[in-house]
Amino acid sequence: MKTDSQLNHSQNKFSSKKFPVTLVLDQISGEANIGSIFRLSDAFHVEEIIFCGIEPNLNSNRLKRTSRSTHEYVEFQFQEDSEKIIQQKKEEGYKIIALEITENSIPLQELQITPSEKIVLIAGHENFGISENILSFCDKVVHINMFGNNSSMNVAQSVGISLYEITKSLIP
Template identity: 55%
Template sequence: MIDQLTHEKTSFQKTEFPIILLLDNITSEANLGSIFRLADAFGVHKVIFCGTRPNLKSNRLKRTARNTYNTVNFEFQEDAVSSINILKTEGYRALALEITSNSKNLHTFELNQLDQILLIAGNERHGISEEVLKLCEEFYHIQMFGENSSMNVAQSVGIALYEITTGFNKFHKK
């Protein structure tokens, strides 16, 4: 018989990666709750909410986040541009998760062992703002195989965090 494991019985090792997730005006409480869970699951160092302050009293956010809003390091900054500029001076590599005229397939993403990643995701309807895109050094998209050209922001953040943390894990296993 196969036993389904509880949170307490898994063998997962708690790990924090040098990843900051900057959310450029993401407003959906369900997406924000999902992103809290993803940040926890993938060992994100910090989440920075920019533009619209998240409603941490929202039942929808709380249900979706499943208490991770109490354990994930996060902050709110009005201005995404100044936050990005500060993090870039601290050595963070600014990556936009956005379909652009020069974005590359996320599967081609390469990581150096000492990289610090600033992963930027944008608004559910309009994506990353133009002023924020101008500050990004690299642009990545998720290859799509259906008729739609985009997916939900929380889902795309999950896929991106998987790719990035897989890269970091290769260095830890050597």
């Protein structure tokens, strides 16, 4: 009986494809979350991460461990004003999508995206989410259906699930 052997990084079967997705992280401060989001951004080959409001501590050992060095080559920038960068991206033709549970949010799997669209995905602070003011700039607000007792999910996990669903839609 033949068994599968784990492949190393140089043996993987994946082709490189950059997706027209920009992450806007509004007020996210957890170093482990930021490191994980760097790693996810590399895995889903997003255009860039834009940190808003709170500048990440790239010297944090926790961030470095969780990012597994992806913070050294994933494109990112820091902008103080999230509203300004979201408005700029909207003017550049990006579809603005917030990841938040609201009265009018739709399940992530119902989000309609065409392969030609450019996407900004906004994730908010670990405890407070995305402000209502930022939500007012968005074309769509999506949530991830959950079936347990808790009403929220870790921000890095929710970004990972969202990037998976969004990039699936962007592959022609």
